[in-house]
Amino acid sequence: MSxxxxxxxxxxxxxxxTPTQPMDVEESVVCQNTVSSGSLVYLHPLVAMSIADHATxxxxxxxxxxxxxxxxLGKQTGRDIExxxxxxLCYDMVDGNWILNRDYLDNKLDQVxxxxxxxxxxxxxxxxxxxxxxxVVGWYALGTVPxxxxxxxHTQISQVNESPILLMFDPSxxxxxxxxxxxxxxxxxxxxxxxxxxxxxYTVKTFEGERIGVDHAAGASVxxxxxxxxxxxxxxxxxAMLNGRVSVICDYIKEVKAGRKxxxxxxxxxxxxxxxxxxxxxQHTQAFDHKSRQQLVDALMITxxxxxxxxxxxxxxxxxxxxxxxxxxxxxxxxxxxxMMTTFSRTLPL
Numbered sequence: 001m002s003x004x005x006x007x008x009x010x011x012x013x014x015x016x017x018t019p020t021q022p023m024d025v026e027e028s029v030v031c032q033n034t035v036s037s038g039s040l041v042y043l044h045p046l047v048a049m050s051i052a053d054h055a056t057x058x059x060x061x062x063x064x065x066x067x068x069x070x071x072x073l074g075k076q077t078g079r080d081i082e083x084x085x086x087x088x089l090c091y092d093m094v095d096g097n098w099i100l101n102r103d104y105l106d107n108k109l110d111q112v113x114x115x116x117x118x119x120x121x122x123x124x125x126x127x128x129x130x131x132x133x134x135x136v137v138g139w140y141a142l143g144t145v146p147x148x149x150x151x152x153x154h155t156q157i158s159q160v161n162e163s164p165i166l167l168m169f170d171p172s173x174x175x176x177x178x179x180x181x182x183x184x185x186x187x188x189x190x191x192x193x194x195x196x197x198x199x200x201x202y203t204v205k206t207f208e209g210e211r212i213g214v215d216h217a218a219g220a221s222v223x224x225x226x227x228x229x230x231x232x233x234x235x236x237x238x239x240a241m242l243n244g245r246v247s248v249i250c251d252y253i254k255e256v257k258a259g260r261k262x263x264x265x266x267x268x269x270x271x272x273x274x275x276x277x278x279x280x281x282x283q284h285t286q287a288f289d290h291k292s293r294q295q296l297v298d299a300l301m302i303t304x305x306x307x308x309x310x311x312x313x314x315x316x317x318x319x320x321x322x323x324x325x326x327x328x329x330x331x332x333x334x335x336x337x338x339x340m341m342t343t344f345s346r347t348l349p350l
Contacts, residue, residue: 041202073134138165
């Protein structure tokens with residue numbers, strides 16, 4: 001199936017035999033004293049921002065964050081898993097259990113694959129385009145520790161990827177990045193087997209363009225400005241000054257060429273020396289154009305990301321204020337109705 005991550009180098013869930021007493025279903029599904037398979041997860045900052053935004057939307061809309069689920073997209077090479085992108089997961093509630101909506105998931109994966117079909121790999125030294133060649137590597141949930149409900153959903157995700165990972169994000173924690181990643185194993189005790197989670201290590205990995213975009217979005221959302229904007233502002237001023245000096249030189253040469261101004265040999269020699277010291281752009285026109293277009297696309301992508309983040313923050317602020325106003329309006333209406341009923345009851349004859 002498209003979107004399923006290849007796992008040739010990663011074994012299926014391993015069976016571990018632990019000489020312990022039988023465990024009840026309500027006991028912890030996290031195995032603390034078991035060594036993991038050695039998998040290493042590389043987490044990109046945009047994924048953490050998307051999950052944090054999901055938690056914020058749940059808080060603003062007064063929804064239970066423990067039911068916020070999503071899919072993790074990325075690449076798996078051997079035991080190394082790189083998480084590049086994520087989107088919300090659609091499911092149905094049946095008798096208090098999460099039932100995965102496969103039609104929604106298949107439709108989203110098909111949309112991701114149509115962004116640029118046929119490209120399922122990238123150069124490790126260059127950042128990939130978002131969504132290109134990404135497969136399902138796992139899923140995420142909001143909460144502190146996995147439960148039996150997470151085990152049931154993990155089994156359903158296993159139909160898309162044989163060995164998915166689970167990322168747990170705790171929005172109530174005061175840590176800077178309160179995330180944990182888990183893989184599953186089969187624990188056997190007293191001739192009974194069950195699926196348990198084992199925590200695996202993760203590290204944050206970012207590319208230069210991604211880091212600049214995240215820093216700019218984070219700085220703009222807090223103080224309205226950022227270090228990136230300050231640096232770009234200084235560069236803009238320097239370029240504007242350089243453009244003014246070049247315009248003066250060009251105007252002088254045009255005046256001399258038209259005969260409206262006498263040529264100064266010292267100035268002409270200085271201009272010739274300056275021009276001869278510049279690199280010959282004609283020899284690298286094609287490479288220069290390609291690099292220039294690439295930088296333009298990167299700059300537009302960063303600007304779009306910052307605008308989108310600012311729009312989300314404004315939307316959350318307006319939603320919070322609207323919720324307060326709406327709740328106050330309902331309270332005032334109830335109080336008015338109660339006063340009317342009280343007045344009416346007093347006018348009735350005994």
